[in-house]
Amino acid sequence: MATETGDELAGVVDLFGALTRDELERALDELAFKRGEAADDGAVGDAVDAAIDGYYLVAVDREGTTLLAPGPVAFPSLPEGAEDLPHILDVPNREVDPGALVDPAERRLRADAAQAADAGDADRIERLLDVSYDLETWGSTDVSDVRSRLDDAIENRN
Structure with a gap:
């Protein structure tokens, strides 16, 4: 997996409004696959942790599910190939009240x-x-x- 920045992780999340951690990790795995890279679950998890720690992503509980949404320091941007993720992943678009x-x-x-x-x-x-x-x-x-x-x-x- 190429190392996505916090802004890029926020951009992936922003495509859907909000994602669970598992959904975000699946999205990053799909991006790696599209690029012909090996998915490294440890690196993916570390990147998500760093984005949360850096306030690029904020966790919010919604109906018993923890969702990640772009946070206060994020300037969401899309990593290469991310624009296709809504067509690849079976994930609903979610609106989260800012x-x-x-x-x-x-x-x-x-x-x-x-x-x-x-x-x-x-x-x-x-x-x-x-x-x-x-x-x-x-x-x-x-x-x-x-x-x-x-x-x-x-x-x-x-």
């Missing part, structure tokens, strides 16, 4: 920020500061208190 994504993304940011601040993880703190601005723009929410905590953690390290 407002339903804000709460889980904000909860996760708050938890990640607390963990990074407590650990004094400067790289993660800097990344989460960027995510906080993206989340505010994307979700029309206020996480300035999270930024204050992260800023305080940076100041206390110095």
Whole structure:
């Protein structure tokens, strides 16, 4: 599997509105097959984990199913061959209210920020500061208190 970026994974998900993790992994396997590449389940799983960890994808529970949708830092783009996926996969198009994504993304940011601040993880703190601005723009929410905590953690390290 070619290494898709977080934006490309968000683009694949965006083709369908939202996908389960299994559906996204199947889509990535199909892309690898179309390109004549060997599907590497470990690499696919790692790419999905990285996209979630990087806030390119947000997980939301919907009727007992966890769906992945494009997140606050994503600029969805399609990897080569992805435009054919809706014709290849038997996956329904799903509409997810963007407002339903804000709460889980904000909860996760708050938890990640607390963990990074407590650990004094400067790289993660800097990344989460960027995510906080993206989340505010994307979700029309206020996480300035999270930024204050992260800023305080940076100041206390110095």
